[in-house]
C-alpha cells in the first residue's frame with residue numbers, strides 16, 4: 001500500500017488521481033470505499049460532489065485534508081500533499097458533524113479557533129464580530145454552545161471555517177440542519193465567497209443548492225465517480241430538476257425487493 005503523493009499542478013487547487021481507499025466493514029472484511037477517483041478543481045471554482053448515502057463523499061474530503069490516508073493514488077491540495085501545514089493555514093473546513101466544546105460560548109470558541117491560526121487582539125476580535133454578523137449569531141455569541149440548536153451550531157461551524165479567511169473551503173453538507181432562512185444565508189455566504197475568488201468544494205444532497213452554486217458537479221456512487229459535468233452542460237439555467245435527471249440517469253437504481 002503506497003501513501004498518496006503530491007502531484008504537480010499549476011492551475012488546479014485540488015488535483016486527485018486514481019484515489020483508492022479501503023476500510024473494514026462490520027465483519028472486518030475489506031471494503032473499497034473509494035475506487036480510482038480522479039478529479040480536478042480549478043482556482044475560484046465551486047465544485048459540488050453529490051451522491052447517495054455511503055457513496056464516499058465525506059471520505060473524499062477527509063483524504064483531501066489529510067485526516068485519512070489513501071491506499072493508492074495521488075493528491076495535491078494547493079500544490080501540496082494533503083495535511084501540509086502551510087496549505088492547511090489557507091484552508092477552511094466545515095465538517096459533516098462539527099464538534100464543539102459545550103462549556104465554551106460561541107465567541108470563546110471562535111477566539112480559540114482564531115488563536116490556532118495565530119490570530120489575536122484587535123484583529124481577532126474584529127474578525128469574530130464580522131463573522132458573527134455574517135452567520136447571524138450576534139445575539140447568541142455569549143451563550144454556551146451546549147445550549148445551541150443544530151442550526152446554530154452549523155452557523156458557528158461555518159464561522160469557524162472562515163476564521164482564517166481561507167483560500168479554499170471544504171464544506172461537508174453545509175445546509176444540514178438549517179432552516180429555510182439559514183439555507184438562504186448559507187447560499188448567500190457561498191456566493192460572496194465565490195465573488196471574493198475563493199475555491200469551494202462541497203458535498204450536498206440538496207440538488208437545488210448544488211445547481212444554484214456550483215460550476216462543476218461530480219456524481220459519486222459506490223466510491224466511483226460515475227459522471228462529472230459543468231453545470232452549463234447539465235442546465236444553463238441552473239435548473240435543479242435537470243440536475244436531478246442527470247443524477248438519476250447515471251445512478252444504478254437497484255431493483256427493489258417487493259414484499260409479497
Ligand SMILES: Nc1ncnc2c1ncn2[C@@H]1O[C@H](COP(=O)(O)OP(=O)(O)OP(=O)(O)O)[C@@H](O)[C@H]1O
Nearest residue numbers: 023024025033051052053054055056057058059060
Ligand atoms: N470509520 C469507518 N470505518 C469503516 N467504514 C467506514 C467508516 N466511515 C465510513 N465508512 C464507510 O465508507 C463508505 C463511505 O462513507 P462516507 O461517509 O464517505 O459516505 P458519504 O457519501 O459521505 O455518505 P453520507 O451522504 O451518508 O454522508 C461507507 O460504506 C461507510 O460505511
Ligand SMILES: [Mg+2]
Nearest residue numbers: 057058059096
Ligand atoms: Mg457524508
